[in-house]
Amino acid sequence: MSYNRDWQDLERGAQTSLTEQIVDRFRVAIDGGELGPGEKLPTTRALAEQAGVNHLTAVRAYRRLAEEGYVSATVGRGTFVRTVPPAAAAASTGTEWQNAVLPPDRPSYPNEMLAQSFRLPEDPELISLATGWPDPRLYPAQALKRTTARVFEELGGEALSYVNPEGSAALREQVAIRGRESGFATSAEEIVVTSGAYQAIDLVCRAIVSPGDVVVVESPTFMGMLSSLQATGARVIGVPVDGEGLDVAALERVLARHEVKLVALQTACANPTGQDMSPARRERLVELARERSFFVLEDGVYATVRFEGEDRARLRGAAPSHVVYVDSLSKTIGGGLRLGWVAASGPVRRRIATLKMSSDMHTSSLVQHVAAAYLAQDAHERHLAGTLPVYRERRDALLDSLARRLEDEVTFVRPLGGHHVWVRFATPLDERALFAEAVRQGVGFLPGGAMTAERPDETAVRLSFPLWEPERLDEAVRRLAAAVRAVRRLERGPLVAVS
Numbered sequence: 001m002s003y004n005r006d007w008q009d010l011e012r013g014a015q016t017s018l019t020e021q022i023v024d025r026f027r028v029a030i031d032g033g034e035l036g037p038g039e040k041l042p043t044t045r046a047l048a049e050q051a052g053v054n055h056l057t058a059v060r061a062y063r064r065l066a067e068e069g070y071v072s073a074t075v076g077r078g079t080f081v082r083t084v085p086p087a088a089a090a091a092s093t094g095t096e097w098q099n100a101v102l103p104p105d106r107p108s109y110p111n112e113m114l115a116q117s118f119r120l121p122e123d124p125e126l127i128s129l130a131t132g133w134p135d136p137r138l139y140p141a142q143a144l145k146r147t148t149a150r151v152f153e154e155l156g157g158e159a160l161s162y163v164n165p166e167g168s169a170a171l172r173e174q175v176a177i178r179g180r181e182s183g184f185a186t187s188a189e190e191i192v193v194t195s196g197a198y199q200a201i202d203l204v205c206r207a208i209v210s211p212g213d214v215v216v217v218e219s220p221t222f223m224g225m226l227s228s229l230q231a232t233g234a235r236v237i238g239v240p241v242d243g244e245g246l247d248v249a250a251l252e253r254v255l256a257r258h259e260v261k262l263v264a265l266q267t268a269c270a271n272p273t274g275q276d277m278s279p280a281r282r283e284r285l286v287e288l289a290r291e292r293s294f295f296v297l298e299d300g301v302y303a304t305v306r307f308e309g310e311d312r313a314r315l316r317g318a319a320p321s322h323v324v325y326v327d328s329l330s331k332t333i334g335g336g337l338r339l340g341w342v343a344a345s346g347p348v349r350r351r352i353a354t355l356k357m358s359s360d361m362h363t364s365s366l367v368q369h370v371a372a373a374y375l376a377q378d379a380h381e382r383h384l385a386g387t388l389p390v391y392r393e394r395r396d397a398l399l400d401s402l403a404r405r406l407e408d409e410v411t412f413v414r415p416l417g418g419h420h421v422w423v424r425f426a427t428p429l430d431e432r433a434l435f436a437e438a439v440r441q442g443v444g445f446l447p448g449g450a451m452t453a454e455r456p457d458e459t460a461v462r463l464s465f466p467l468w469e470p471e472r473l474d475e476a477v478r479r480l481a482a483a484v485r486a487v488r489r490l491e492r493g494p495l496v497a498v499s
């Protein structure tokens, strides 16, 4: 319904023209809020009829209102009041006007917690078990320093030139060598270099998913995966995981009800459970992808951070046209490099490459040259082999502390790899209250609710161990146990004195 008013008050034959009078009436209505942002004005023909003026007068009035910034017209749709009309714009001295103009904000719990995981380590008193990144004291800084110097010696200024948006040839070849070994790629042509695995995930989601599509994620999963999928406007359905990875029978029930576009998962050392997908489930998933024509997004960032269990070939090798693989050097060297990649083939690869170019042209060429030279020396594999025992010791220390200090409260499964332990509470408790209390006690973690597409029916937390020595991990668990006790006391309510 468009705006309708009584135009009896127009003064015909007055000194002020009818056009000016109509414009003035609309100004008053808009400035006074009688006509709100986005409201539709009558068509020029309807206005001419209602106001008893000729059509040209109505056209002139709308043109003037548009020139003054009160309305905007879209051919075929009509004339609408602008989001921030001139009076409101003139009254705004700060930044509030931006909220009226910006698209609707969609606050997201996963995003809020992802941001927290970066903020928590800034507090030197707090032991943050919220971040899954390698210990900077173990970064291969000396080797990278020497490699960087060599890159500049050999390439000079070329090291800083633009490169192919899909990535430098040398780096793509180094990645493809690893791809052939572990099954995620057969040639450098399949590789698109990205700024970390997170950008890779984001590009893959944007390339494959349209608003309203149905996509499946593991429940729980990596928060960034949830964020990227939710940002596409897709309907995101969580499918549970257990000791054998994604519950494929539960996925089949989803497939029976929906046309699924994409299933996103980690087949090895998954974040946050640390578990692998079993061979039988992998096989069935590939069959289903072929039968139902959906894409699988396989995230392998933790697959090489393995403490035990069989290192199986990546899933992509079994169905290269259905599985799009993402990975990075973030969990094995350092996340600050922002060096990741996608392995894909066919039209989806072309679309990902185009999206990559339109997002940021290409990933830093210097970082690509250094990474290619570093990977060519086999230094990476030696570095991994040298650091894994340290992280294994930290994992074991965390598990040991949990078993001693929170025995009655929690259960957990020993992670085969990765940087996290998924800890489930036997009795639910308010995870936001626990988070706030834990930070007060000096320990950080990530609440499980930020890692599931749907509201979970149990309380769980993700604890990450790579940054801390065993004694600090034990102190962190001591503080967490104190926080749990405090929240339980609060939930029971105040003790009432009985006389």
Ligand SMILES: Cc1ncc(COP(=O)(O)O)c(C=O)c1O
Binding pocket: 132, 195, 196, 197, 198, 199, 222, 224, 266, 271, 299, 301, 302, 327, 328, 329, 330, 331, 335, 339, 340
């Ligand atoms: C499972 C998983 N995938 C992807 C990423 C993003 O990795 P990157 O730092 O390479 O962007 C992370 C980071 O925590 C992760 O845990």
